[in-house]
Amino acid sequence: MPSRVPLLRAASLAALCLLLLTLASLLLGAGDVGWRASLQALMVGDDADARFVVRQLRWARTELAMLVGLALGAAGVLLQAVTRNPLAEPGLLGVSAGASFAVVLAINLGASAASLHLGVAVVGALVGCVLVMLVTQLRGVGDDPVRLVLAGAAFSGLLGALSSLMLLSDQRTADEMRFWIIGALAGRPLETMSWSLPGLLAGLSAALLLVRPLAALALGERVASGLGHNPRLTRAGTLIAVALLVGTATAAAGPIGFIGLIVPYIARRLVGSDVRRTLGLSLLLGPCVLLFADTLSRLMVRPYELPVGVITALVGAPILIAVVRGRRLPML
Template identity: 45%
Template sequence: MSVEPQTASEKGADGPAAPSSRRATAAALRGLGLLVALGALILIALAGVWVGTRDIPFTATWSVLWRPDGSEAAVIIHDYRIPRTVLGLLVGMALGMSGALMQALTRNPLADPGLLGVSLGASTGVVVAIAFLGMGTVLGYVWFAFAGAAIASVVVYLLGSSGRTLATPDRLVVAGAAVTAVLYAFNSAVLLLDPRAFDQFRFWTVGALAGRNLDVVYVILPFVGVGVLIALGLAPSLNALAMGDQVGRALGVDVGRTRALGAFAVMLLCGAATAAAGPIGFVGLAVPHVARFMVGSDQRWVLAYSMLLAPILLIGADVLGRVIGAPGEVQVGIITAFLGAPLFLALCRRRKLVML
């Protein structure tokens, strides 16, 4: 009994063309998901401009959004709601991408942007500005917060790479924990001895977007922009390092350079976000896991999705805080903790937290 030979097209159905077709389909679905996330971000940003403690109809909001007429509604929208929404966009992007970077650099699924002492460094800068220099406004101490974050990051990296040894994930984590403990003790001592500084600092440390204007946005915008570009540029190298330092070197990755640039990007992103809005928890920890759940472990997609999903969560939490706290509001740092913790626990129960 003779068997007819397979044609070239029949061979390709189960041959090398099949994996390529599946990869193309997966990439198309991921790209479509990215567009959906972008659309959701635009909608939630519009909600951030529309919803507030002062009830303004959507038609009036839309009208004065494009044609400010000097009315009370126009002042509320342009001077208060737009700046905090834009700030939420930048801070969310920074926290999401810095969290994804930290988890990739340390190969630790429980790493968050504050692991390198960045958040505590920013807090220390604010404590010094308030307690010793008498700063009383966000714009006044935002530079001190960023300087504190930068100094803490540099110290952690130097401690993690002391001697002839390159900075490894374990050494960075240990150095970050040590620096964080020292800064926490310093902050606590200063604030306990200065009730006035403590009273002012507690409003910053809860994490908030309210009370910030566009001047703060202009301050952090260059740092967030540079941090985002560095993070996206490091994505292929991070994919190689996920398989280990030796494999990464075999694939041509400069491990020391990648870690140094990654730590610098985390410092820029997390430092800018913390300086502008205070320490906001769970966004940088939970969002990268949501991104990996949706698109897998490819850092190019994880970083891109984190860049959009994190501001969706942050601006959405800010809007929710205004709704449930009306006629006042609940600060966004409190809302993200309530939203992020159950989300993270659900992800833990649904799947193992792995980096590969």
């Protein structure tokens, strides 16, 4: 796909959208604190309740949305680049399911510390990544993007069923996981950011180191080797980066689907399929998409809230159908 918008212009527009959506996330909510009271509380308001809602609850939620959106958007770009599949997405290919199942299993075995959830989720996501790559080696599956997604969906369904069995068999596990397993940004403890940030930074650092090798790998293994890159090492490093990003996001907010599909799709439509340009823009678009979905989830059924995963699915499912129904499904 040729470049349609200069990267600097697209990044500037995405940064402006991110600023506006951040402000909207702080000012809008399902409760009684309206946007005028929220704006006053954000500045120099005297209302203690409004200050608590805006500066504590919504501020923490906004920060978490940025972190999770950035992680899932970047993971989607990397996963699509390494599999050369525009349908590859952590939720569709079972990576998020692997992270979720690992956390449920750990809690079922007695773990309860949030910091432990991060390490367990990363390991589970890594196992999911490895299984995805093994599936891509199967004849007739890895070469067909739709079949790869179907294989990932089967894997996700299996892990989801096993997770449900553990939740039904252990009341303590069910109590701890009830508000986590659906994927949401509300009600997360304030310390979530402190233990999530190192995982995000590690995953992003690995992703930035892999940009050039992945761009070379898109030209073919022989070309990549001729340019001095090791294709096997590139794939292994990409799996680790994806596991760090998806594991961190899943441990922080639960499984939120379709962000890893929506963000790369929009980025490619704007700046082309070069992984260097797509990843750079996705670092801004990821937080934008999740902030938009989270803000919308607060407003659609006021005074109640929808899980943010419902909104991302409503947006992501049509994009998935549009890609599949395209005249020629692109190979990345």
